[in-house]
Each structure stands twice: as structure tokens, then as C-alpha cells.
Amino acid sequence: MSSLLVPAILFFALGMFACLIKSDLKFPPDMHKMIVIYLLIGIGLHGGRAFINSPIGDAMPAVLAAFGFGIGLPIIAYIILRGVGKIDPLNSAAIAAHYGSVSAGTYMTAVAMLNSMNVTYEAYPVIMLAIMESPAIMIGLVLAGYSRKIMGGAQKGEKGMYSHLIREAFTNGSILLLFLSMGIGYVVSEPSYKKIEPFFEGIFMGALCIFLCDMGMEAGKRISEFKTVGVFLVLFGIVMPIIGATFGMLVGHYYLQYSVGGVTLVTVLAASCSYIAVPPAMRLAIPEANPSFYLTLSLGVTFPFNIVIGVPTYYAIAQHLAGQG
Amino acid sequence: MSSLLVPAILFFALGMFACLIKSDLKFPPDMHKMIVIYLLIGIGLHGGRAFINSPIGDAMPAVLAAFGFGIGLPIIAYIILRGVGKIDPLNSAAIAAHYGSVSAGTYMTAVAMLNSMNVTYEAYPVIMLAIMESPAIMIGLVLAGYSRKIMGGAQKGEKGMYSHLIREAFTNGSILLLFLSMGIGYVVSEPSYKKIEPFFEGIFMGALCIFLCDMGMEAGKRISEFKTVGVFLVLFGIVMPIIGATFGMLVGHYYLQYSVGGVTLVTVLAASCSYIAVPPAMRLAIPEANPSFYLTLSLGVTFPFNIVIGVPTYYAIAQHLAGQG
Amino acid sequence: MSSLLVPAILFFALGMFACLIKSDLKFPPDMHKMIVIYLLIGIGLHGGRAFINSPIGDAMPAVLAAFGFGIGLPIIAYIILRGVGKIDPLNSAAIAAHYGSVSAGTYMTAVAMLNSMNVTYEAYPVIMLAIMESPAIMIGLVLAGYSRKIMGGAQKGEKGMYSHLIREAFTNGSILLLFLSMGIGYVVSEPSYKKIEPFFEGIFMGALCIFLCDMGMEAGKRISEFKTVGVFLVLFGIVMPIIGATFGMLVGHYYLQYSVGGVTLVTVLAASCSYIAVPPAMRLAIPEANPSFYLTLSLGVTFPFNIVIGVPTYYAIAQHLAGQG
């Protein structure tokens, strides 16, 4: 499938391969942080510009859909983890929260693929990207509280922590960067924007390649932890994005009525899961949960699945749906 | 005022806002250093190119003005701090030295604003930028020596330190990078320069945004230290750049007779104060002075004042002056 | 010579100068690593693209030449070091291995110079660049084994280490990045490549300047170690690249029959010596050897010699050879 030959995806494979053959290739940790900052600002600015021609008022359905995904998908995930997998309540809650959120890396890969095929898309999905992290963290907290209640355990002085986490969900650096960059992209004048475009758009796709190469190495590292995580969870890490994608596809096509590109992006948002804002929040909120469970799932299973198989497939199905249109 | 909607200034506000709402947004310290290196080389090269069409001989008045500012402004600052504020002599000397120097970040923001409005400017102010740091450090040393004498304290074995600092003022990494890059920009052939232009000019304005976002966070952090610094010093941090700007404006317009863009830049140089080369030099030369005084003033008061209010105002006044002819 | 005014070489001089006047200019270590990663990917992609129009089958002579250099040059170096310089066997082996390998920085500087003069060159030298590191490490191991035998010393449990090093020679991060990026450059579609070109080609030459500035500082630091290394070795660091260049020139012109640009690059490959993959390998394989010998030679003598004198000279001679036709 030629869409797999998008450089971004090839660089992801490069990183994963380097890790699997135990190469000593290693990117400095700060490099990763710097590229993430750059990419988030880039998506934000680009998203903000798109709104100049798309009335913000029309974003309401997208916002609703984002909240729906952020709240609904973790509940579905929790039910599957508890009911089918018999995973203990607190680990289930922590894992579930990740699936209500999104992966900016997956989203950008999808954008890279659409761009390289000259497929257009709506301006609204980027708003969903910015929104979905917060409700997912909230619902994770609710699920954890519920889990603790059914386990009859003491509610260890969470008051302070809860308000801390709710603050965190709204002051989180990545979310803020995305939102505020959208605002900046929206307000700056065209000549001003032209001056910063070479940096934030011109070299964006190249920088994304470096980012995905790094992500590939990280995903490769996590694969060695499949044993500790167990077969059920690995399977869950593949099935859950498919479930999310199904909802995403239906919502994108029938409710939001977006173009093929837009439906693909909405599907990717619903199918992907977080590895930026949610892990630290869950570590704080549910210290009893095992981080290697949710990190292995999000970075080692769902992320590579979406990059390599998911994104091209979602696009193909979106095309199919539109054809039936 | 539409000039406030220059992306660079908006990113500064973004960083400051993120810091004030206590977001966990944080840029890696090395990222800051790398961008500073990049920006200094970029200004240098650009400045050097400009000289190809502006006879270097004509730079003499600018050099004289730079020395004048570097020596005169700290003396004025010292007199105000001692006379009006009753600040102790050594802290006064340390703070004063900062105001003879310049802030490359403020200068670049002004350049960004002028560029975005397609205002041209002379080649000479960049030479002043490179020069002003050194005399400011020197005069800081002189003021410190004078302060120690009037305090009757022992002249603690400064001989070695003085020669060390004088060396330092000329081998300082930032100043060197600026000067030598100017030289390189001046000598390379046009086709050679074209090859490196996309890196050093194409993406310059975008990188400046990241830099100012980081500076905004830093300035935001310093605001919490206003209490320890006291009302007088905070006011001084606003009044002193206005005094500097007045001199800058007069010198730029009447003595140097530059265009509106050039006058704006000269004004910015006189109004801004250092946070790169001078703080470490003063720390070494006047260990008795409290670093949080001069850092809060330069990063927390004068820098944001210049970025948000100063630069656009200086430009407006420069336009007005030019209109009067 | 105007080719010396290539910005890349001037920035190398800038770095070296800053170091020699003991400026406090310092680039963050991670910055260096990041630029190396970026440059390697950039060369790889560019090389891969070049193969689209150059049948890979025709690369065979270049591959053979690469192996020839990788094996032959260290043997020559070892003989000179032992025979003429009376250097002890293990240090000789360690130093020799470096000269079979190549310096990507020197190669890129040569490419920058050719580009700035619009000289074209073949696609094959980049493959040689990727290949030459490995045979050089191998032959270094063989020489070390031989040295140990003639010294009659115990073969300290090297079994494990040897297989480790052979693995290392093929999974080395830099080599992998170069090879796999070549593959990616070769397979991606033209529109996809266009999307990442601004990052990997547009700003390449500028980033190379920063890299060479950093290298200049490093080379400058090493110069202070000339005393410990001794006159013979410093001379060797200049004579050996000349010997390598002679072979490179002959092989490039008569055997490979490349254009002036191609001959220049082959010469540079033969004349340059490694400072990326070989030093850590030798440190592991020959812990008895003194690292400051091989590092001072490769970074402090041969690298600057090649950058400042070698590259332009090799080009001039290649032109002369071609003229004789």
C-alpha cells in the first residue's frame, strides 16, 4: 500500500527496527521534548489559521463529539477490561482513561498522509485534539473513585489531589500550547504569518519524521514488555482502537458529516490513545496501578498499530463510506 | 494596536500567561541555549550582509553612540538608584551596569515588528548591539570600585579579577558569535549565502517565537519576586528604559539621522538592558550585590515592558519625529 | 582561495578561533548530537534520492573501493606507525583503525563546497561513506589481535567482546541511520519527498555551519594536547591523509572514473578519518591504547587539516587530473 511509503511512517519503522536489532542509536531526551513543543505549536498555528475560513460557531458539534469520545470511550474500555479481562479495578481505570484521550503523534501522521495525497480536511478535528485530553483525565478520576468504592478501600485523602488534577487537566502544558497557538494562528495578520510559516509549516513534515523515528524506538523498547503485560492486554490494545475507530467513523460521517479527510482524522482521534498528558495524571491519581501496563499498551501496542495499520485502513474505509454517500 | 499582534509578541504573552496560571509547561534549558546561539548567528550574518551595501566607514557615529550609551546610561542609572532610591552602592553599581547594555531579544522583537510592517532600517544598529555589552561591563567595574572606595571597604584583591573581566568582556561567547558571524556574513559570496539563507533567515522569525515564548515564561517567573525587590526598584525598571529611550530617540534622530526603522532600533538598544553577558560578569565582579535584584529588574520588569509597551511606542514616536522632519 | 570562503569552513574557523582565544562560547552537548542525527539522515535521504537515477548495480566498484580503503589504509597506517614512528603495537592498531574509516563532517564540507560552486558528483560516494566505518573497525580488531600476539600477552577473554564488536560494527547507530535513510530516500514518492525536503535539504547547509562551528571548538581544544602526543604523531596526522588522498585520487579517477566532483568526494573519504563510530569501538577493543592519541589525531590534526587545506586542494588536483583527461 503506497500510503505506507509516507516518510513519516517509514521513519517510525526505522526507529522500531533500530530498537529491535538492539542498535545503540539513541536520541537525546531533550530532543524529543523540543520536537514535541515545536510540533504542538505547529499544529496549533495551522489549526488556528484554518478557522479564519471556517466559522468557529460551526465547531459546536465537533466539541460535543470530543466530549462524547473523551467520556464514552473510557467507560467502554473499563467495562471490557473488567468484564472480559478480569483486570483489577484500579488498573482498569488507569488504562481506560488513556483511551478517551488522543495521540498527537498519530494525528500528525494522519495529517502527513492526507497532505502527501493532497486530500483536504476540515478545520475542526484539531479542536477535538486539543479538547479530548481533559475529559479523559476527569473520567479516569471518576472511574478510580468508583473502583475504590467497590473495593471498599479507604478513600486516601484525595480531596487535595482531585482539585490538583482538575487544575492540571486545564493547565497542562501541551493542551495549553495547542490552544494558545490556535489562538495566535487565528489572530495574526497574513503578512505576519507568512514570516513564521517557513519555520512552522515549511519544515514541519521533516521534523515530524525525526519525532516518529524517536517514537519508533520507544515503541520498540516497549515490545519487550509484552510478556509482563499478558496476552489479553496486548489484544485489548489492538481491539480497543478498532472499537474507537468504529465510533469515530460513524460520528465523523453521519453526525459531523465531514469530508473523507475529516472523517479519517475524527476516526484517528477516537482510535488513538494518549501518552503525553494522561500517564502522569494517572500516576498521580491511581498510584496503585502499574504504569508498565498502560505505557506498554499505549506506546507499544496501540500507537504502532494505528501508525502502521490503522491510519491507512481508516482512510480507505472513509473513502468507501463517502463513495456510498 | 495591530503591531502587538506580531506573532513574536503573542508568543511572549503565551509564555508569560502559561507561567502565571502555573501551567507545567517547561522548555528544556538546552533548547533555550541552542536557540540563542542560532539567533545570534542569524542576526550576525544578516547584519554582515547589510554592510555589503553600507560603507563600513560610515559606522563610526554608530560606534560612538554605542560607547556613549554603554558608559552614560549606567552612570545615570547609578545616580538615580543612589540618589532617589537610596539603594546601597554595590547593588546600585550592579543594577546600573545592566542598563548600559542591551537585550538581543528586545532588539530582535523590534526587527520582527519592523519586518512585518515592511519598514526598512539601517545596517548600523546591529554593530551597536554587538558593541554595547563591553563598555557596560567596564563601567560596572568602575562604579563598583568607586562604591567600594566611598564605603571605605578593603579593595579585596581585585587585580586579577579585573583583568579577567576585561578579557571576558571581549571574549564573551555571545559577543564573539555576533561579531564573527557579521564578519562571515560580510565575506561570503552571494551563491554561498543563498545556500545557508533558508536556515539562518527563512526560519528565523519562527525560531524567534519559540525563544520569546521561553522568555515569557522566565519573565513570568520573575514577577513573583516583585515583593522582595520593592516598589522603588520595580518603578525604576520602567522609568529607566523610558529615560534610555529618550536618549536613544534623540541620538538616533538628530545625531545619527537614521530612518524611522533605524531610529526605532537605536531607541530599543538604549532602552533595553542585558540578561546575557552582564549578569555573570556582575556576579563575579560584585559578589556582594543581590542577583535577584538585577535579574528581576532586567528579566521581570524592563524586558516585558519593552516587548509589550516599549517597542510599539518607540516606533510610533519615531514615526512622529520623522513626520516633523 | 575563494573556496575557503564557503560559510561552512568559515564557521569551522570561527569555532576554532573562539576556542583558541579561550572564549567561554560553548554549545550544549545535546545540540551536537541532535545536529549529527539530523545531518546523517539528511545525507542518507539525499543519497537515496540520487540512486533513483543511478542504477544501484553500478555501485559495485564503489563498494569494492570502500572495502579496499577500509582494509588497506589501516594496514599502511599501522606499518608507518610501527616502522617509522616506533609507536607501541596497541596504540598503533587503535590509531590505524581510525584512518580506514571516514569523517562524515569532512564529507559534508566537501559536498557543501561542491554545491556552492555548482559542481555535480556521482551518487555512489555516499554509499562508500556508509560502508567504510565497518571494515575499519574489523581490521582494527585484527591488528589488535596481531599486536597482542607479537607482544606475547595473554588474549584476555576477548571472545565475547569480539562478537560484541562485530555486532556493533553493523548495528552502530550512525551507520544504521545513514543506510536506512538512504533506503527511505530511495523508496518514497516524489510528492512525499517534496514535503520533507525543506527540512532535510533546505536548511541542511545552515545546520552544517552550526555543526562545523562546534567541531571547530572541539578541534581547538585538542590542539592543546599536541605536546602530549608528540611531533611524530602530529606529523603522521598530516601525512596519513595525504597518503589516503593519493590512493583516493587514483582510485576515483582511474578505477571508478568519476567526474571531478566524484573524484573529490572519493579522495575526501580516503583522506579523512573517523571520530564517530571508531573511537568507542577501539576504546572497548583496545583499552590499553591511549584515547588521547587517536582523538587528538583525528579531531585535532587530520580533521582541521582536511577541512582547511585538504578539501580545496583535493578539488584542485581532481580538476587538474580531469583536465589531462
Add this chain to the structure above:
Amino acid sequence: MIMRPDTLIRMKRIEIVVDEEALGDLLGLCRTAGVRGYTFIKHAGGLGSRGERLPDDYALEEKNAVVILACEEQQAERIVTALRPRLKEWGGMCLVSDCDWVIGPAASY
């Protein structure tokens, strides 16, 4: 030790590990307790009652800070007393041992 008593003073060496975010609070507490010198190292990792903390982890970066301080016995006691109630809130541990301070021109303990 054979060194003369005008070279060394008997002191306490306190070594504290806390979450890096709590470092500021801890150092504040030390200064309040009258401490005149300390050294800290950030970006440490560790294992403790709350599991592993890895400073270079990809998605879950958790850093500790190590604080080393030399002070007189009474001072040490003040610090330990002030620190104990807050120690586990900040994460971490605190070790106390004996050491000798090499006397120099400036005393920062």
C-alpha cells in the same frame, strides 16, 4: 585520623532524597532551620515505597533530587525534627551520618 584537630571538625552529614518538585520546599525548610550550606543534585532516579521513579522515561518522567548537607549536631537535629513530618509528603528518605568537615577560610555550615 592522624590529622590535627585544627584541620577537621566533627559534623553530621545529612543526605535527603525527595521528588524534584519538592526540592524548592525542602531547601526553604532548610534555610528556615538556619542551614548555611547545602548541595543538591537534580535528575536522580530511584526505587522506594511508591515504586520506581525514572528520570529519563519517555511518557512518565519522574525525577528525584538528592540534597547533601553538612552541619553541626544540634543543627542536624533541628533539620530532622522539622523535616520528619513532611518527608513522605515530598517523597523520599533522609540519612544521617558522621563526617569531618575540612576547615577552610569560609564556614558555610
Add this chain to the structure above:
Amino acid sequence: MIMRPDTLIRMKRIEIVVDEEALGDLLGLCRTAGVRGYTFIKHAGGLGSRGERLPDDYALEEKNAVVILACEEQQAERIVTALRPRLKEWGGMCLVSDCDWVIGPAASY
């Protein structure tokens, strides 16, 4: 020390330096030996029997890691016994000394 015995417990402080690449193995060994707490600092440099190791070197970057752990005497003995045969393979050294652990709500030793 004048502090009451309910504040401090006598313990051993172990300080190990190894090559940074061997840190994972060392910590694994510690966990296998039953250790419940340790702190590590990466990116250290040093001099030893294999010469200098410089973490910021340009071409030859070699890093050490420092591991500090407090534990009871018996535990310390187990660690030292398990560690000794592997220590020089991993590079490095191991020091043992006495210290007092400040008792807190959670015990991670």
C-alpha cells in the same frame, strides 16, 4: 546523637559506581537481593583502573552511574556478596558505611 531512638535506625549506606550501561543490571541484582529502595544518579564521570571516563567528551562519551542505597546490615551483606563477582565486569566500586535512617511513615529499606 542526642536524638531519641524512635527517630533514627542504625543502617548501612551502600554507594556503588558502575558503567551507566550496567545500571539496569545492577538495579536488577539489587531488586533480586530484596532491596526495597535505592537512588541513582546518572551521567557521572570518574577515574579508575580503566582510566578516565568523561561523560561530556566529544567523541568518547563514557558515563558512570552512582547508586546510593540504605538498608539493614544483613541486607547489605547479601548485596555485597551478590555484587562482588560482577562488580569489575560492570566497572566501578562499592563503598559501605554506617548511617542513621530517619524514621518516617513509609519504610523503603
Add this chain to the structure above:
Amino acid sequence: MIMRPDTLIRMKRIEIVVDEEALGDLLGLCRTAGVRGYTFIKHAGGLGSRGERLPDDYALEEKNAVVILACEEQQAERIVTALRPRLKEWGGMCLVSDCDWVIGPAASY
């Protein structure tokens, strides 16, 4: 300690904090004094007689380096004697304490 004497040797542990720029000089002094092993950690911060030193500060980045070295008592004395006059010029402090060196195949003290 119940460990047999062929496992541990009594030694001195020296811990020095200096300005990072002075690290090279300090290590040179140590090597001159005959030291055969040390470990250093850069990028530390601290408080002392010259006020705070913050390694991550924006405009005023000041770093300390921590050097840890284990050696025999006589050696320790040599180092302390050589170091004392220069210590405050380089900034910093020096602590000496007792420790046990775990005996291994290579001795780098």
C-alpha cells in the same frame, strides 16, 4: 559488620564540592596527590558562603561539581593537605568520613 575482613577494607571517603569550572584543576590536584580513583557528578547546585548557585537558572547559571573519592587514610591526609589552601578559591567544601571498600579484582584507590 559481620562480613569477613577479606571482603572489606577500612578506607576514607572524601566528598568535595567545588565550582564546576574548577573541577579540572581539582581533579588534576587529586591525580598529582597520587589518587587512583574518583567519581564526579557535574551540574549540581547549592548554597554556601557565596550565596546560592543554581545550575538551571536562566541568566545566571552557576554549577557545582561533586567529587567522591575513596582512598587510604594516608592518601586522604595528603589530599586534604593539598586541597585546603585552594578550597575556597575554587568554592566549596570538603567532607571526610569512614567507609569500607568492597574488595574486588581491580583496586583503584
